[in-house]
Amino acid sequence: MYIYHYFCSMSIVTTIQKNAAAALSILYNHSFTEKDFQINLTKPEFEGDYTIVMFSLVKSLRLSPEVIGDALGGYLTGNHPELFSSFNIIKGFLNLSITESFWTDLLQSNYSNADFGKQQNNGKKVMVEYSSPNTNKPLHLGHLRNNFLGWSIAEIYKANGYEVIKSCIVNDRGIHICKSMIAWQKYANGATPQSTGIKGDHLVGEYYVRFEDDLKAESQILINKIKLADLSDFSGAELEKLDKILIALTKQDEIKDAEKITKLHEEIKEIARNNTAVIKEAKQMLLDWEKGKPEVIELWKKMNGWVYEGFDITYKRIGSDFDKAYYESNTYLLGKDIVQQGLDKNVFFKKEDGSIWIDLTADGLDEKLVQRKDGTSVYITQDIGLALQKYEEYKIDSSLYVIGNEQNYHMKVLQLICKKLGMPNADNILHLSYGMVELTTGKMKSREGTVVDADDLVDEMIATSQKHTEELGKVKDFTPAELTDLYDTIGLGAMKFYLLRVDPKKTMVFNPEESIDFHGFTGPFVQYTYARIKSILRKEPLVEITTLADADLLKLEKEVIVMLEQYPVALETACTEHNPSVIAMFVFNLAKTFNSFYTEHSIANAETPAKKQLRLQLAVMTANTLKSGMEILGIRVPERM
RNA sequence: GGUCCUGUAGUUCAGUGGAUAGAAUAGAAGUUUCCUAAACUUUAGACACAAGUUCGAUUCUUGUCAGGACCA
Known part of the structure; x- marks a missing residue:
């Protein structure tokens, strides 16, 4: 029992690395660190549990892999017989066998610990x-x-x-919500979620779509006129730009580049959209909102309220919750004072037209606007302000943003600016960047x-x-x-x-077809494994036998324990890599390994009472670990299914 | 034009500077008098291309091609 506790703060892999490093420094008077040792699970066709690759040591020791392996294997089995039982060397690979008592002690010490693998509070x-x-x-x-x-x-x-x-930042202000508001005013006849029976967020969404339809129809009329060279709706810079585009398009045969032509058409479309009556209405509404015009604010509050009711239902169903919500309507003016500080510190600079920038070219990025010439701020400004507010409010050590990868550049800029402004913990502004979901x-x-x-x-x-x-x-x-x-x-x-x-x-x-599959690498597969174990445990209560016979661990029994041992490492890796899929793969592999074991060996009718106890412990620990891992993914496990 | 990300089996995904590149699914063949067959067993099938670094490259570097994102 003492063995596992002795090493309990570290994984078996780390333990091997530490021991190997210590051994070689004694054997060859040459210092190594843990990371010099590449440890893999031994391939099934060879004897052993873990393998140290010798090749990387050859250069620094100027000895053949066989010689080093033999010395290291001999030292480890000789000096740590409680951990290493035997070794063999094949080509440049040192295969180590771990003692059975290590595995059985690990099982007995942890099988009933529901928090196995989790760390103590670290104060961060x-x-x-x-x-x-x-x-x-x-x-x-x-x-x-x-x-x-x-x-x-x-x-x-x-x-x-x-x-x-x-935390959650709710993007509750801006042109997008004004669009829904405009269309609702025009078409809804006062319709509400209550009067229609439509969930609030969906109702508001319908009017957003309605607005976009109008916008599309109106801009199409303008586009058609433009293509007939009728530019009477435009003036100033836009007129000039359209002139240029039209001239360019008449030379289409010369351009030949399909991409460029599409781009020109896109530009026309953009200009047309910005000149429709509906978009002008929406922009006016946004201005009115900023001025606090009462009827606009009232409508905005009402429609946002519907959306929040709808979101609440969805969040509750999918299990999302937040300790703190920030609303952009409260935060969009943040960061203005920081612009001045940045200027004073010479982190920012002012251009002739009065706009304020930061030069990030030395960091491989561009110059970035932080305040427009008219004094209004841009997205990045409020993000800086909010980042600072978060720190001041909660005294956090690090701040992780879960945002799509289309904002990678934006986040890089935010991190850099915060760092240059000398904000506390600016190095710990982290971005969990995720990819799009495509169909x-x-x-x-x-x-x-x-x-x-x-x-x-x-x-x-x-x-x-x-x-x-x-x-x-x-x-x-x-x-x-x-x-x-x-x-x-x-x-x-x-x-x-x-x-x-x-x-x-x-x-x-x-x-769609695969996602609703409940077989294979899926949640229900893991849930099913859990439910089956619970079923066994309902029928076969665990009886404690004080002397657990040092019975030979069968191959499949050991495989399950070896898997279980890796759970703490999986938790740690998932955290450092910001990657929950590590946990998903772990619980799936554990479930699969257990299923193979379970099909082959009976728990209720085990060969001996000691075997039965061992297998029950195995079942309990597997169930606990599956539950723990699944809960970390936000997935519940049923007692029966 | 610039920056970044991604190319692995029919499909969806793992993975590592080292031994025969793993799963799942679809395909083929099996397992149910016995703890839940939403399970298990067997079988067939892949590192985009080209150079370079290395004892060894699917992994690192560069280039090409393809897909995507962002900036201008």
Whole structure:
């Protein structure tokens, strides 16, 4: 028992590295660090548990891999017989066998510990900002990836000993919400979520779409006129620009570059859109909002209120929650005083026209505008202001932003500016950048109506889990409430697992058919493994036997323990890499390994009482670890399914 | 034009400067008098291309091609 406790603060891999480094410094009087040793699991076709690759040591010691391996293997088994039982060398690989007592002690010391793998409080505080919706339309598939990632990374930080504050910046002001407001005024006849029975965020979203339709129709009229060279609606700089574009387009044959032509058409489109009556209305409304015009503010509050009611329902269903919400309507003026400080510190500089910039060319970026010539601020300014406010309000050690990778540049700029301004903990402004979710048919485009709505998707997943469960007919004795809960658990579990099992930074493809699959590398697979273990444990209570026979661990029994041992490392890796998929892969592999074991060996009818106890402990620890890992992903596990 | 990200099996994803590149799914073939077959077993199938660094490169570097994002 003492062995594991002796090493309990570190993983077996680290332990091997430490011992190997110590051994070689004694053997050859040459100092090594842990990282000089590359440790892998031994391939199944060779004897041993862990393998040290010798090649990297050859150069510094000027000895053959066989000689070093022999000396190191001999030293380790000779001096740490409680840990290393034997070794062999094949080519340049030193294969080490770990003693059985190490594995059985590990199991017995930890099987009932529900917090296995989690770290003690380390006194550090981190804020995780995620979700960050706009209030003009409902949440979609992309938001789901963000929400699941954000919630999970917060749990991962907690498991690693951090205190976590979950925050959300609500983008509740700006031209987008004004668009919904304009269309609602025109077409809604006072319709409300109550009068229509439509969820608030969806209702507001409908009017946003309505606005965009109008905008499209109106701008098309303008585009047609422009293409007939009728520029009577334009003046000033835009007129000049259009002139140029039209001239360029008459020389189309010379350009030949299809991309350039599309670009010119895009520019026409943009100018047309900005000159429609509807967009001018929306812009006027935004100005009125900024001036605090009462009827605009009132409508804004009313419609945002509907959206929040809708969001609350969705957040509750998907399990997102926040300790602190920031509203952009309160924060958009932040950072103005910082601009002045930046000027005083010569971090920023002023151009002749009065606009204020920062020069980031030395860092491989461009010059970046921080305040317009008319004195109004830009996005980055309020972001700096909010970053500072977060620090002052919560005294956080680090600040993690869960934001899509289209903002990589923006975040880099934010980090750099904060650093140059000398803000406290500016090095700890971190960005969990994630890729877009695409469909098998291509990208989601709201204008083409190919956006997958979050509420619809959740409904569909839950309905599918219900269908599957009913077909299997294993839980006919459940009450209606229990059934509803189970369908939620499975449906949401499938969806969360599907979105979290992929490396966040990668663009991922959402396949409707595959995502509702409940077999293989999925949430329900892990949930099912858990439910089966719980079923066994209901029938076979764990009986303590004081003397656990040092029975030979069977191959499959050992494989499960070896997997379990890796959980703390998985938690740590997930945190340092900001990557929940590490946990998803871990729980899947653990479940798979356990299933193989379970099919092959009976727990209830084990060969001896000692074996039975060992296997029950194995089952308990696997269940605890699966539950722990899944909970960190935000996924519940059912006792029965 | 510039910067960044990504190219692995039919498909969706892992992975490592080192031994025969792993899963899942789809395909083929099996397993149910016994702890939940949403499971298990067997089988077939892939590192975009080219140079370079290295004892060794799918991994690191450079270039080409392809896809995506951002900046101008």
